[in-house]
Amino acid sequence: MIPPGAPILTADAMRAAEEAAFARGISQDELMERAGAAVAREAVRFAMGRPVLVLAGPGNNGGDAYVVARHLRQAGLDVLVAASGAPRHGAAERMHARWEGPTTSLYGAPVRSVLIDGLFGTGVTRPLERSIAAVFAELVRGADFTLAIDLPSGMDTDSGAELGAPRGIDATIALGALKPAHVLDDGLSRCGHVLLADIGIPVETGWYSVCRPALEMPGPQSHKYSRGLVAIVEGAMPGAGRLAARAAMAGGAGYVMLVGQTPVGPAPDALVCRAIDDADDLADFLAGDRIDAVVLGPGLGRDRRAESFLRASLAVDKPMVLDGDALSLLGTGAAASLAAREAPVWITPHAGEFDRMFGGAGSKIDRTLEAAAASGATVVHKGGDTVIAGPDGSVRVLTGASPWLSTAGTGDVLAGILGAQVGQGSSGVDAAAAAVWLHGRAAQLAGPAFFADQLVAELPEAIGECL
Numbered sequence: 156m157i158p159p160g161a162p163i164l165t166a167d168a169m170r171a172a173e174e175a176a177f178a179r180g181i182s183q184d185e186l187m188e189r190a191g192a193a194v195a196r197e198a199v200r201f202a203m204g205r206p207v208l209v210l211a212g213p214g215n216n217g218g219d220a221y222v223v224a225r226h227l228r229q230a231g232l233d234v235l236v237a238a239s240g241a242p243r244h245g246a247a248e249r250m251h252a253r254w255e256g257p258t259t260s261l262y263g264a265p266v267r268s269v270l271i272d273g274l275f276g277t278g279v280t281r282p283l284e285r286s287i288a289a290v291f292a293e294l295v296r297g298a299d300f301t302l303a304i305d306l307p308s309g310m311d312t313d314s315g316a317e318l319g320a321p322r323g324i325d326a327t328i329a330l331g332a333l334k335p336a337h338v339l340d341d342g343l344s345r346c347g348h349v350l351l352a353d354i355g356i357p358v359e360t361g362w363y364s365v366c367r368p369a370l371e372m373p374g375p376q377s378h379k380y381s382r383g384l385v386a387i388v389e390g391a392m393p394g395a396g397r398l399a400a401r402a403a404m405a406g407g408a409g410y411v412m413l414v415g416q417t418p419v420g421p422a423p424d425a426l427v428c429r430a431i432d433d434a435d436d437l438a439d440f441l442a443g444d445r446i447d448a449v450v451l452g453p454g455l456g457r458d459r460r461a462e463s464f465l466r467a468s469l470a471v472d473k474p475m476v477l478d479g480d481a482l483s484l485l486g487t488g489a490a491a492s493l494a495a496r497e498a499p500v501w502i503t504p505h506a507g508e509f510d511r512m513f514g515g516a517g518s519k520i521d522r523t524l525e526a527a528a529a530s531g532a533t534v535v536h537k538g539g540d541t542v543i544a545g546p547d548g549s550v551r552v553l554t555g556a557s558p559w560l561s562t563a564g565t566g567d568v569l570a571g572i573l574g575a576q577v578g579q580g581s582s583g584v585d586a587a588a589a590a591v592w593l594h595g596r597a598a599q600l601a602g603p604a605f606f607a608d609q610l611v612a613e614l615p616e617a618i619g620e621c622l
């Protein structure tokens with residue numbers, strides 16, 4: 156669980172925000188006092204009178220740790236600081252000087268019930284020394300409760316890559332803003348519960364964690380065409396297209412049409428099916444005035460017919476959601492094909508599809524942003540963490556979705572929900588974030604061991620929570 160709707164800053168962006176705060180007259184000491192006080196407020200609650208060991212490193216994270224230690228001691232707790240080297244400059248040095256309680260070396264520090272980790276934060280530039288990582292892991296293992304200041308010590312701020320941080324930390328208090336490490340799978344798996352403390356640093360960013368969307372009720376003037384007509388193009392695996400269509404219907408679209416070969420098997424009676432077998436006919440149909448959004452790819456297949464349907468659809472100037480087989484067909488040419496389009500496009504690749512289309516190096520956020528910039532599409536890069544990026548540099552991240560979503564067909568459902576959002580006029584990363592939230596909430600409501608059809612059944616309740 157990460158705080159929803161919260162800003163996300165890289166280490167560099169956080170430093171820049173801190174500089175901006177200094178320029179406004181806030182001192183470094185003041186920021187560190189606020190950070191330490193915010194962490195101490197939570198730590199007092201968690202400690203419940205038990206003895207506390209505070210780990211303090213040589214940088215500003217250590218500076219925060221000395222402030223926390225001071226507050227906890229003032230609150231009457233038995234506090235011992237274990238230092239990995241005293242801070243030598245600036246505010247951290249001054250906070251160290253103000254610590255009047257007992258201090259010991261990190262090496263040989265005793266296990267205590269409550270552990271506060273202030274060894275390193277966003278300043279980590281290389282893997283922790285093995286000896287530090289080993290002692291730290293041992294102290295975490297022995298503690299009943301561990302709270303990390305800003306970040307668990309030993310992870311890359313911008314990717315969450317592990318640089319020595321152990322598992323077993325119970326909670327992390329992000330200072331000022333979330334960092335990518337708090338929201339990407341690799342980092343979050345070592346953070347425990349993530350809390351966010353506002354320390355009064357003004358934050359300007361286009362990167363946020365996904366939050367519950369505000370959706371609109373239909374009004375007295377609404378009719379089926381005003382609430383979005385979504386065309387779902389089906390193909391070789393008709394079940395996938397039907398699943399996307401049902402998700403678009405339950406996702407609030409006014410009218411959903413399933414287009415393609417004569418649909419076989421059970422479909423809701425309210426689903427309008429249109430048999431089209433020729434690519435030119437498909438293009439004419441999709442270009443029709445009433446169609447607000449097109450979803451193409453779930454179960455499309457990868458044969459020549461699928462290829463011709465994809466090419467014909469891409470030439471149509473309509474908002475479009477591309478998923479599954481459409482993405483495989485685009486392959487390495489995806490960026491060029493999509494950049495040539497005028498109308499907005501959303502693509503919803505899982506990791507395998509994404510790597511085939513874009514490859515790239517760096518954090519999941521960086522790679523997704525690069526793909527969005529190269530293709531002009533809003534990219535919904537799925538997985539345990541879903542990163543959404545727009546060509547304007549906006550980012551939304553959802554982490555902590557139910558792992559039960561890792562079952563066939565749930566991606567088709569997401570494509571349908573997104574089609575409904577787009578058909579109703581939602582745009583850019585907001586449309587994608589709304590769809591990803593509804594999908595994740597439906598999975599929570601479905602509980603364990605659901606299958607994709609059951610996700611569709613939970614959508615009305617998830618939508619009800621957003622009205």
Ligand SMILES: NC(=O)C1=CN([C@@H]2O[C@H](COP(=O)(O)OP(=O)(O)OC[C@H]3O[C@@H](n4cnc5c(N)ncnc54)[C@H](O)[C@@H]3O)[C@@H](O)[C@H]2O)[C@@H](O)CC1
Pocket residue numbers: 169170172173186187190212213214215216217218219274275276277278279280281282283284304305306330331354356
């Ligand atoms: N940026 C902000 O807005 C604020 C930051 N604060 C704190 O400042 C922290 C960042 O402080 P710093 O930039 O001083 O960085 P850190 O305290 O995270 O660590 C920096 C020190 O660790 C050394 N170091 C880096 N990697 C190492 C490794 N693998 N092994 C051993 N030593 C290593 C560096 O050479 C440096 O001496 C934040 O995480 C947060 O806790 C707070 O004081 C409040 C405001």
Ligand SMILES: Nc1ncnc2c1ncn2[C@@H]1O[C@H](COP(=O)(O)OP(=O)(O)O)[C@@H](O)[C@H]1O
Pocket residue numbers: 479505537538539540541555556557558559560561562563564565566567568569594
């Ligand atoms: N371990 C997981 N934890 C949370 N969400 C997951 C996990 N695995 C997959 N998902 C989500 O489930 C959906 C799966 O989509 P996809 O891989 O396209 O499946 P399919 O093509 O079978 O429908 C995506 O929304 C993805 O984010």
Ligand SMILES: [K+]
Pocket residue numbers: 216272273274275276303304305306307308
């Ligand atoms: K830390």
